[in-house]
Amino acid sequence: MAIKRALVSVSDKSGIVEFCRELCALGVEVISTGGTKSLLAKEGVPVIGISDVTGFPEILDGRVKTLHPAVHSGLLAVRDSEEHQQQMKELGLDYIDLVVVNLYPFQETIAKPDVTYEDAIENIDIGGPTMLRSAAKNHAFVSVVVDAADYGSVLEEIKAEGDTTLETRKRLAAKVFRHTGSYDALISDYLSNVLGDPLPERMTVTYEKIQDLRYGENPHQKAAFYRKPLAPEGTLTTAEQLHGKELSYNNINDANAALLIVKEFDEPAVVAVKHMNPCGVGTGASIYEAYEKAYQADPTSIFGGIVAANRIIDGDTANLLSQIFLEIVLAPGFTEEALEILTKKKNIRLLKMGEFGSSKDRASQFVVTSIDGGMVVQESDVHAVEEADLKVVTDRQPTPEELKQLLFGWKVVKHVKSNAIVLAADNMTVGVGAGQMNRVGSAKIAIEQAGEKAKGSVLASDAFFPMGDTVELAAKAGITAVIQPGGSIKDEESIKVANEYGIAMVFTGVRHFKH
Template sequence: MAIKKALISVSDKTGLIPFARRLAAKGIEMISTGGTAALLKDAGIPVTGISEVTGFPEILDGRVKTLHPAIHSGLLAVRDNEAHQQQLAELAIEPIDLVVVNLYPFKETIAKPNVAYAEAIENIDIGGPTMLRSAAKNHQFVTVVVDAQDYEQVAAEIEQQGDTTLQTRRRLAAKVFRHTAAYDALISRYLSDQVGELLPESYTVTYEKVQDLRYGENPHQQAAFYREPLPVAGSIAGAIQLHGKELSYNNINDADAAIGIVREFADPAVVAVKHSNPCGVGIGATVLEAYEKAYEADPVSIFGGIIAANRTIDRETAAKLKEIFLEIIIAPDFTEEAKAILMEKKNLRLLQLATLQQESQQRQFRIAPVRGGMLIQDYDTKQLTPSEWTVVTERQPTPEESAQLAFAWKVVKHVKSNAIVLAKDNMTIGVGAGQMNRVGAAKIAIEQAGEKSKGAVLASDAFFPMPDTVEEAAKAGVTAIIQPGGSIRDQDSIDACNRFGITMVFTGVRHFKH
């Protein structure tokens, strides 16, 4: 069945004129609306205005133009249904065989800073999605194009055989429903946010594909990387890759973890991550000093890891970074000298991410799929200062201990539970992650720290159910502990700290991370 009539109405007019010329060359009649019709006429392409088809003017500032039975009957009529064809003939309605429509730029509108609510609402398309859905439903007979990337294939098939293949029409119909679903999801999210419905009765989200990945966590798993439609400041999705081979699933996951940790710090900081856990974190007066501390924290585990820094990587730091095998280096910027040094390593990925300062207050939700459903929670961006702690022991922390406790508390928040972090001199010296019991995590961190644990501080992501962790810390020479508190046996741990001369503070905030 040859395509005879096309309806064209687009907001994004990229590539439209060459495509329309190819349709016109095949004798296809085109009907159109407003600005699209004017563009086609100016290009010398014959076009019929929508009002000539409907017998009704475009009204309400263009809000109503295609919402008419003469349009939707032409789209929805089943071509091999005699009753449908008879009704079309009786009403003098001609079938529409091809629909080329893209939608008002709602995403681009709400992405503008301080966009007015009225402007956002005005950019909600009604007629466009309705035409797309009508045409896509009737894809057995109607070709529907929502993406300029498909112009070439559609034009080529029409030139070769007068129509598109059923396989193409099915593919394009599926694309349309994905597109309108994503469009509606963005609108519903915007409106829900406006009225404070953060966790409504139904939760619909949409993401845009960034790239297919070679595989997932393991080679037998299929994977792709998607990003949110609107930019999220300081996210891995917004990073610019300057150098190196393609990112993997695990690279992206670990890079996300590294970014989350380094954004905790205002001072120059460097974070080394392996398998989503920090293996070394350091802060210093310069990015070089911070890196040296992160490296010294665990020079074994950093091998093959991911580095995130919240300051520009300079020549001196780059020279140090080049000495070991790293997968990725993330930073707000790299000096030209630093890039020249690091780019000598062909596979080393360099990612530039402008916003790597302290966590913003932009509220976001983390989605964790489970079989048959999903869990949703906002990100753990809770920040505490020493003024919000409660000292529960006889001994008060010294100013230096308070500074190290604050540092360790920022790090332990990002370690998989059960989590223990030992810190000293503005660097981690021992990390116990993902253990089934808290004292086990403490033993791992203490063993890693070795002699450095003397005079160190200890942070725990959750309360101590019994005093055994305090006892292990005391044996190692730890002098200060920070933990949430809240156990029915808190007093046992407090008494143990008092017995060993350890100062302990309660935050009242837990940081489980599963």
């Protein structure tokens, strides 16, 4: 078969004039609608109006124009069915061999900060998805193009053979159903959010590929990096890579962990991450001072790690960063001097994030985690504790400095894998215990890492103490204050031990499990 008639109706008109001009040169009859028809006619491309095919005007402000048997019979007719051939002949209907359609810009519309509900609804395409689905279903006979990136290859095949190959039509049909599925998912998500129902009875999520990755967590695992539609600025999906190799699967996960932690802080802060856990966090009067503290927190583990900063990296800080091997440095930006220094290191990845603010500015989103046979969905943990939220439960009140360090430790511990213990002093982590099967085990790791720095530090725990043994351990290490959620049936045991050693203890009333 040869492509003789094409139906063209696009919102994004990039390249459509040139494409249709080429089709006409190949003897293909072009049918079109509305604005697309006007553009083609203006550019001198021979075009037939849809009303000339349907014998019916475009009505209701263009809402109804292609929803007509003369269109869909031409798309859906099975070409090798004698019955279909006879019906088409008896009714004077013609086949449509090629459909070129892209949809009303729903995503672009709802991305506008001042979009109204009425504007959003008006930009839900009906006729476009219907034509696409009809053509894609009948891909045994009909070619369907939804992506301007396919114009060139489709033209090449038509020039060579007069038609596309079945393999190409299958590929294009699959792309159509991915496209319309994504389009509908975005609409349903928008409406669910408008209704305040973010966890409906059915959930369809849609993402667009940013890039293929060399492999996943390990070389034998396939992987790719996807972006959610309307992803906010200041996320990894919108970052600009200024230097270095492509990001790996593990790089992306670690960098995201570092970014989420550094967003906890308004003051200059630097976070170093290894294997999804912070190995060093520091704040200071400048980003230089913050990095010095993050480095000193654990000079061993930071090697080969990911560093996130919430201020522009300057030359002095870049000089420090360049002294060790780091996989990634991400920050709102880099000075020219900093880039000159850091780009001398061939393999370091530099990510410019733009301004990303703090977690206080970040609305809670829903986090999807795959499980075998399904997924679980939850709100992201953006809960923040203020000084006024704290309840002192011991005889001794924390000093102002202890209180400052307790709140610092609390911001960090929520991002450490449970069971989680963080020791903090002088606006830096001095010990981190992560992912142990019991809380005492995490405390022992944090205290051992801190060494002499444990004396005079404070301890943050992501969940309550089931008994007083962790407080006992903390007291013997010289820790002076503790912050924890409270809520154990044995809270009094922990409080009693704290009082015996003169430790100040505060409850937050909120836990931060992170699995």
